[in-house]
Amino acid sequence: MSRPAVIEKLEKDQLKKDITPISIGDTIRIHTRIVEGEKERIQVFTGTLIARKGAGLSETITLHRVAYGEGMERVFLLQSPRITKIEVVKQGRVRRAKLYYLRGSSGKASKVKGRLGSKPIKATGSESQNDATEADEGSNS
Secondary structure (H helix, E strand, C coil): CCHHHHHHHHHHHHCCCCCCCCCCCCEEEEEEEEEECCEEEEEEEEEEEEEEECCHHHCEEEEEEEECCEEEEEEEECCCCCEEEEEEEECECCCCCCCHHHCCCCHHHHCCCECCCCCCCCCCHHHHHHHHHHHHHHHHC
16 A cells, blocks of 8 residues: 555544535634633634635635724634534635635625525535536436
8 A cells, every 4th residue: 555545544534524515705604612721612703715725634724804994814724623613604606716806805895796596505415416417417418
C-alpha cells in the first residue's frame, strides 16, 4: 500500500458522517464550541459562504459577513470537533466558485440571489441529486 493510500484510509475513519451539504453562496450559521478555562459555551457565526478549499480532513470554508459597517471573514475547518452544528439559513444562486468580490462591496451590492423553488436540503443530499440527474438524462433522450 502506498503512503497516500494509507493516509487516506486513516483519514476516512476520522471524517464526520453528519455534515450538512452546503454550497458556495449559501448563508449559513455555524455553532462553534469555545472553551475558556473550565467553562464552555457555544458561539454562533452567521455569514455567506465565499470559498471552500481542500478535501478530507483538511477541508476549510470561509464565511464573510458585514457587521457594524466592517467586513469580516472567518475560516473554519469543516471536520473540526469544535464545530457542533451547521445550519443553512438561505440558499444562494451563484455562478462562481469563489466569491471574493463580496469583500469590497456593501449594502445591496453584496447581496447574493436566492435559489427559487429550492427544496430544503436533506442530510443525504448526494443520493437525491444523483437520482434527479439520472431522471433528467432519461427525459432528454
